[in-house]
Amino acid sequence: MERTEPPGHHDIPPPPLVPPQALHGIDLRVGKHLLWVGGGAYPLANITRVYTFMLTPRRKDATVLFLKRVAIILSVAFTMTILGGLTSLASESMAGGILTFVWLGAIAALVFSLVELVAVLSSPTLYVLAVETSGPSIAMVTSSDPHQLDQLVGNIVHAIEHPETEFHVRVDRLTVNPRNYYFGDNVNMYGGTGNVGMANR
Known part of the structure; x- marks a missing residue:
């Protein structure tokens, strides 16, 4: 004997399969109009x-931003180094301390920028x-x-x-x-x- 499907049966999609529980999963459910x-x-x-x-x-945006940051950081660091070299005639010890601070700050800024770039490039x-x-x-x-x-x-x-x-x-x-x-x-x-x-x- 042939099986007859109720009217409108083909309009209803099959119920979704419940996958294995994910460690960081979230429930998605429909019920009572919500x-x-x-x-x-x-x-x-x-x-x-x-x-x-x-x-x-945003890999392209992150790369462009990183290159801009590198250009700005190095420009500031080299400018301060040149200015420090010109003023070192007056006070050599003070200029050396300022230059050390400038380059340490520049290295820290470059490392921070690199970490941000890697975070975006490694995002799936x-x-x-x-x-x-x-x-x-x-x-x-x-x-x-x-x-x-x-x-x-x-x-x-x-x-x-x-x-x-x-x-x-x-x-x-x-x-x-x-x-x-x-x-x-x-x-x-x-x-x-x-x-x-x-x-x-």
């Missing part, structure tokens, strides 16, 4: 866009799920399985169209420094760690 991302609740009626994209580090490119609302906020999560995020887009859209839908999955918390990444024109970001307000550009 999307919960960790401790943040987003009314389904207020969600304007759900999508996935590649979150890329992440595949993330973003949920935008009609207000100035956005929730972002990531996963080691890109297919899971693509599937979640369909599940959340289905929940928006069918508010009675409920599901619960575990995804990865977005743990990045927002200054190191391109986020576009998003204003506030929730559902992660170390996130701060982002101004429109």
Whole structure:
């Protein structure tokens, strides 16, 4: 005997698979007309866009900033060295102390700039799920399985169209420094760690 599917059965996406518990995971669930991302609740009626994209580090910007800093630091250090050499005729011991201080400061500034550059260059490119609302906020999560995020887009859209839908999955918390990444024109970001307000550009 043939099995008949109930009407509208093909309109409902399959329930999302629950991946193994992540060490720094975060719960993403839909229930009672709300999307919960960790401790943040987003009314389904207020969600304007759900999508996935590649979150890329600002490697080019970081490199240009590093080169500018190096040029400024070395220019100041060499200028102070030349001025110190001209004034050393008057007081050699004082000029030597000032030059030592200047070059120690320059080395410290160069090391700090290099550390910031390495932090950005070593930041990974992440595949993330973003949920935008009609207000100035956005929730972002990531996963080691890109297919899971693509599937979640369909599940959340289905929940928006069918508010009675409920599901619960575990995804990865977005743990990045927002200054190191391109986020576009998003204003506030929730559902992660170390996130701060982002101004429109």
